[in-house]
Amino acid sequence: MTSEDVLRLLPTDDPIRLIDADGSRVDGSGGDRYELPSDADLLHAYERLVVARRLNDQANALVRQGRLAVYPSSHGQEACQVGAAHVLQKGDWLFPTYRDTVAAMERGVDPVDVLTLLKGDWHSGYDPYETQVAPATTPLATQLPHAVGVAHAAQLRGESTVVMALTGDGGTSEGDFHEALNFAAVFKAPVVFFIQNNEYAISVPLARQSAARSLAHKGIGYGVPGRRVDGNDVAAVLAVLGDAVERARRGEGPQLVEAHTYRMQAHTNADDATRYRLDTEVASWVDRDPLTRLEKHLRGRGLLTDETHEQATAAADAMAQHVRDGLNRDIEPDARELFAHVYAEPTPQLREQAAQVAEEASREVAGR
Amino acid sequence: MTSEDVLRLLPTDDPIRLIDADGSRVDGSGGDRYELPSDADLLHAYERLVVARRLNDQANALVRQGRLAVYPSSHGQEACQVGAAHVLQKGDWLFPTYRDTVAAMERGVDPVDVLTLLKGDWHSGYDPYETQVAPATTPLATQLPHAVGVAHAAQLRGESTVVMALTGDGGTSEGDFHEALNFAAVFKAPVVFFIQNNEYAISVPLARQSAARSLAHKGIGYGVPGRRVDGNDVAAVLAVLGDAVERARRGEGPQLVEAHTYRMQAHTNADDATRYRLDTEVASWVDRDPLTRLEKHLRGRGLLTDETHEQATAAADAMAQHVRDGLNRDIEPDARELFAHVYAEPTPQLREQAAQVAEEASREVAGR
Amino acid sequence: MSAGQIDHEKLTMAQALNRALHDAMVADDSVLMFGEDVGALGGVFRVTDGLTAQFGDTRCFDTPLAESGIVGMAVGMAMNGMRPVVEMQFDAFGYPAFEQIVSHVAKMRNRTRGRVHLPMVIRVPFGGGIGGVEHHCDSSEAYYAHTPGLHVVTPATPSDAYTLLRAAIASDDPVVFMEPKKLYWSKEEVALGTDGPGIGTAVVRREGTDATLIAYGPTVPVALEAADVAAQEGRSLQVVDLRSIVPFDDETVCAAVRSTGRAVVVAESAGFASVASEIVARVTQRCFHSLAAPIGRVTGFDIPFPPPKLEHFQLPGVDRVLDAVDDLQWEDQ
Amino acid sequence: MSAGQIDHEKLTMAQALNRALHDAMVADDSVLMFGEDVGALGGVFRVTDGLTAQFGDTRCFDTPLAESGIVGMAVGMAMNGMRPVVEMQFDAFGYPAFEQIVSHVAKMRNRTRGRVHLPMVIRVPFGGGIGGVEHHCDSSEAYYAHTPGLHVVTPATPSDAYTLLRAAIASDDPVVFMEPKKLYWSKEEVALGTDGPGIGTAVVRREGTDATLIAYGPTVPVALEAADVAAQEGRSLQVVDLRSIVPFDDETVCAAVRSTGRAVVVAESAGFASVASEIVARVTQRCFHSLAAPIGRVTGFDIPFPPPKLEHFQLPGVDRVLDAVDDLQWEDQ
Numbered sequence A, B: 001m002t003s004e005d006v007l008r009l010l011p012t013d014d015p016i017r018l019i020d021a022d023g024s025r026v027d028g029s030g031g032d033r034y035e036l037p038s039d040a041d042l043l044h045a046y047e048r049l050v051v052a053r054r055l056n057d058q059a060n061a062l063v064r065q066g067r068l069a070v071y072p073s074s075h076g077q078e079a080c081q082v083g084a085a086h087v088l089q090k091g092d093w094l095f096p097t098y099r100d101t102v103a104a105m106e107r108g109v110d111p112v113d114v115l116t117l118l119k120g121d122w123h124s125g126y127d128p129y130e131t132q133v134a135p136a137t138t139p140l141a142t143q144l145p146h147a148v149g150v151a152h153a154a155q156l157r158g159e160s161t162v163v164m165a166l167t168g169d170g171g172t173s174e175g176d177f178h179e180a181l182n183f184a185a186v187f188k189a190p191v192v193f194f195i196q197n198n199e200y201a202i203s204v205p206l207a208r209q210s211a212a213r214s215l216a217h218k219g220i221g222y223g224v225p226g227r228r229v230d231g232n233d234v235a236a237v238l239a240v241l242g243d244a245v246e247r248a249r250r251g252e253g254p255q256l257v258e259a260h261t262y263r264m265q266a267h268t269n270a271d272d273a274t275r276y277r278l279d280t281e282v283a284s285w286v287d288r289d290p291l292t293r294l295e296k297h298l299r300g301r302g303l304l305t306d307e308t309h310e311q312a313t314a315a316a317d318a319m320a321q322h323v324r325d326g327l328n329r330d331i332e333p334d335a336r337e338l339f340a341h342v343y344a345e346p347t348p349q350l351r352e353q354a355a356q357v358a359e360e361a362s363r364e365v366a367g368r
Numbered sequence C, D: 001m002s003a004g005q006i007d008h009e010k011l012t013m014a015q016a017l018n019r020a021l022h023d024a025m026v027a028d029d030s031v032l033m034f035g036e037d038v039g040a041l042g043g044v045f046r047v048t049d050g051l052t053a054q055f056g057d058t059r060c061f062d063t064p065l066a067e068s069g070i071v072g073m074a075v076g077m078a079m080n081g082m083r084p085v086v087e088m089q090f091d092a093f094g095y096p097a098f099e100q101i102v103s104h105v106a107k108m109r110n111r112t113r114g115r116v117h118l119p120m121v122i123r124v125p126f127g128g129g130i131g132g133v134e135h136h137c138d139s140s141e142a143y144y145a146h147t148p149g150l151h152v153v154t155p156a157t158p159s160d161a162y163t164l165l166r167a168a169i170a171s172d173d174p175v176v177f178m179e180p181k182k183l184y185w186s187k188e189e190v191a192l193g194t195d196g197p198g199i200g201t202a203v204v205r206r207e208g209t210d211a212t213l214i215a216y217g218p219t220v221p222v223a224l225e226a227a228d229v230a231a232q233e234g235r236s237l238q239v240v241d242l243r244s245i246v247p248f249d250d251e252t253v254c255a256a257v258r259s260t261g262r263a264v265v266v267a268e269s270a271g272f273a274s275v276a277s278e279i280v281a282r283v284t285q286r287c288f289h290s291l292a293a294p295i296g297r298v299t300g301f302d303i304p305f306p307p308p309k310l311e312h313f314q315l316p317g318v319d320r321v322l323d324a325v326d327d328l329q330w331e332d333q
């Protein structure tokens, strides 16, 4: 390996951007290496961004109405999540975090099922094997070694699966991020590590998370190419992640992509973001909104008709209605479920404990 | 930060070397940026390398004689350890691993005390506060966050302490390596992370440890300069580590230095290295020996007199005699020690347990 | 505060903890607080609220998101003259630091033959009952209590929260300080002084003659409520609050159990190989011939902590405690 | 091997484990083995000797040195059709993987409502008695046994090593497989078959009528030796080998204890909040009125595992077991 081979692992100085905040096509900043996605792909992304934004709005509303216990909104990060899902093929896996409801939906998981956990019910509202979407993970970065294992297993069987592993900026500080990236590199596992750098880990700003020029600069330390992309430019996200997925599939090993984006809302509804950041900072990101940016671009090129717009809105309406219906249904808690999934067969101890709860329940019924 | 600022964090393509295997002064390979240490420093290093080599030989002999239970030899790595210790000033801290007996000795710890643990007695044969040498650590990489904490505490009090934190190549794969480097970078803690890359982690070769061009390439991902040095060239080790210590002390934050060296002997005496590496590989490193290299260099420059040589041998003899005397003394195991150091004050539970052991002992005496 | 004079204030447990941190930081410059979101945000439970503002961000500060690094750095700072207090944001997020806690925090004094000691506190919000999603409701005290070299304490009242945290910070040994999340908002008049029962001392929270309930942290109010109900039914239950799991106050607990001859241990964590098991084993050993019935256990089931909609099944409640008391073979007398 | 026909060979426990891995890998392509130094070296205890040579380095391979990564990768592989077996080189080096084990290995089936299960084995060499330095002699079974969702088993004989490891690999649930280091070189005739008592079953290793010794893993030979000595002194001790800590075989253990009316639990790990505590608590609960004396405990002290020169004080030995038996209030009868 010569020096040049090493340097190509470093990301560009600035995040790759294909469409500017005002909707115009960008040249330079490394973006020239990537082609703009096809009109069809951009139009599809547009519709899905509209739906994604609506999911965030709808979920926030359900929190206010007390139907959801908590919601970590991805408002402002929808381009990352739509992009991450759309570049995958059938059979590829996605490993989402708690903030990646949109990405899971875009991979075909019913949003009602994704939100089940946040309603206070069982974690896995969905069957991970139906869509190859892993259960969303809360302990930060812990899903990343799983992603490597899934990829390595597929690789050993000669399958061409690619695994998209999501993490936040905060998650990159955990030991598991390091170990996963290193394992992937050593085993040349087809994993795309995708960091949504939204500038905050709850209240902690990026500067407290890393002193590096960018998080993508970590790749070279593992022999893995690192790329930076404007996370509010869905065209760039699609292009850069698409390229990364293709490389991973071709056997070039893991890829690291950092998207620069911003968490427009509080960490969750339980958080008070005014304690640690200024409204003016938030406001400065409004202009860079991924949805309006794409809309401007498509309108500028005459690609976005009122019809497309209405079609997207209709899709969003339908999704929102579906989510409301699904989440307004009341969950009947069933105590038997407590003991049903701990092991393939409940242990004798769990059978005893289950019997105790059943007995309590029958006494309650009798006592009524 | 401009691109140039970032690139200066990358190490040179080849390890920095000041003295070649044949003893001659090297130019190029980045070595020109560093001055050769003074004659006095080199002569001192020579004597200490002789003593260090002898410590390894003596400890191996003591293992064969059954006086030491186990010994992880640093034969071949003495230049790293002598260098790491000699660049520090009074008040600086050293965090050694189990393989760094020589480094600890070079910081002023009695080698008999360092070896106490390996004899089967208490871990800390020495008082870490007397020499600012932390107790040698076995769980890999776990000492690195401690090093950051010691450095940060000193920094907060305005002290100019530098902390030298040692790890092997294998240790860099652990999450704690990542977390420590990142904490140090974020807090600009004056820590020099010094990797002795000896090509193996027990039986696992470097290629299974990392796919990166070098381990020093990890620095840039934390915003930390990474440097590579020929670990069998004590002049280069002194120069590069000396520079790193100075930078850390000046407030430039943590530094990462990787020494390329080789573990000439098995992992410990309990290991069978023939299972995983060829004798020819080992033999190829004999020519690069740190001690003979320095000797050739000094002889070539007429600096090494027979007198110096004899003086070094005498120092080694004295040390070896001291170690033999110290380790041939039998340890009287005292059961009371079991309970004395668990807490500042033994808990009531421990007092009960101690009483039980005391009672057993008295019955044994009575029973004789 | 002048000597002998002690302020009293009505505080929630979270506020009492905050005051303890504040007062300890005023009293001793070497006391530091760090972790995730403990700075500007003041902690997700606001336990560190205002500390950065008052003491600056070198005394109370946010770290990168890495618990092993947090605990490991605290070890180093404690080695070098500081008295760090660190927060694990939720109980299950202490697990990444497990190696540091077990292999270093717990062992440093012993492995250095007493030469290096670690005056540090690891604050761990624990337990359920707040409708938290998975990984936010674990009870991990058994892991720490089983590890020699750690003190493990847990308050059940705002007053104890203050006293015990001050004692933990003052301790020259590492203390794992378990904070019952569901009691963060419980409120009472708190004496802001450092005397009062310290680490290693259990207290009898309610006198009673028929049976003894042994509880700690989040189950103390449950035990007290059960005793209230039992009293209405004519049964007199004594309630012991452990406060300190390690060291364990055998004397107080065994005296209490001997005085009634019957006992039930009430704890939230899964029961198998738990602190509750230990209490049953050691008290039985010491009080065997005073016992009219085997000591009962009301604990969490041996299952991962369930989702919010199901957590009421998992948490020891008054009914279950009273059932266990009923099972103490009264007919045998 | 043709059906019904079972080979017998004289093997050490390490060899029996090696054969179990080998035979499982022959029987099922999805069985993989990985960890630190398990490839060319064959493991520091040679348990994986020859596997890479025979099956290639995609079936048995070395990984980077990172235990959380090892267990985490195993989770992913188990999610995706494999049956990984991983080795933690020494007991204390499993701690870096603690978060993965507790938050994922143990919980995956439950959190996915049974949709994702993890057929994986974590091999953990544990215990002292081999003169190992610090961090090489921990007994961590209590941490795992306290964690719902894990099976925890430990063999005490080469035959059980073979049978239990085959059963663990065949299990659809994760198994923490605790290997008593000091028994690696114990030797016996081993039946290389997969039937025989499985996970969840304790066995009576020696019949006896006066008291029951309950042991597992490294303390089983100690208990047997104590029973030998006691027999010479005219006391008949029964010995139960747990084999499986989770699930626990209440039936066998309680039947044994009821038959003698007295019992001592013998375990190497620190006693506080341990598996031994659990055994005492649950057996007392179930057998209270059959007990002539409180169940005794001989365990490690509540101290970090001591240096080699001192370890004989820490390890439960025959004398201490016999002392505990003597303490079972025989005069009360």
Ligand SMILES: Cc1ncc(C[n+]2csc(CCOP(=O)(O)OP(=O)(O)O)c2C)c(N)n1
Residues within 6 Å of the ligand: A099, A138, A139, A140, A167, A168, A169, A170, A171, A172, A198, A200, A201, A202, A263, A267, C036, C065, C089, C093, C096
């Ligand atoms: C191991 C672990 N530690 C702490 C937490 C608590 N926590 C939840 S989200 C969060 C911040 C995560 O930030 P980031 O990775 O940037 O993702 P984001 O929320 O911004 O999407 C923290 C500290 C956790 N979930 N897991």
Ligand SMILES: Cc1ncc(C[n+]2csc(CCOP(=O)(O)OP(=O)(O)O)c2C)c(N)n1
Residues within 6 Å of the ligand: B099, B138, B139, B140, B167, B168, B169, B170, B171, B172, B198, B200, B201, B202, B263, B267, D036, D065, D089, D093, D096
């Ligand atoms: C956390 C942890 N895992 C595993 C081990 C067992 N172990 C001891 S030394 C070693 C290899 C270390 O290699 P390296 O870091 O390169 O240091 P070297 O021995 O070559 O000096 C291993 C795996 C350990 N000590 N700590």
Ligand SMILES: [Mg+2]
Residues within 6 Å of the ligand: A168, A169, A170, A196, A197, A198, A199, A200, A201, A202
């Ligand atoms: Mg973030």
Ligand SMILES: [Mg+2]
Residues within 6 Å of the ligand: B168, B169, B170, B196, B197, B198, B199, B200, B201, B202
């Ligand atoms: Mg090495």
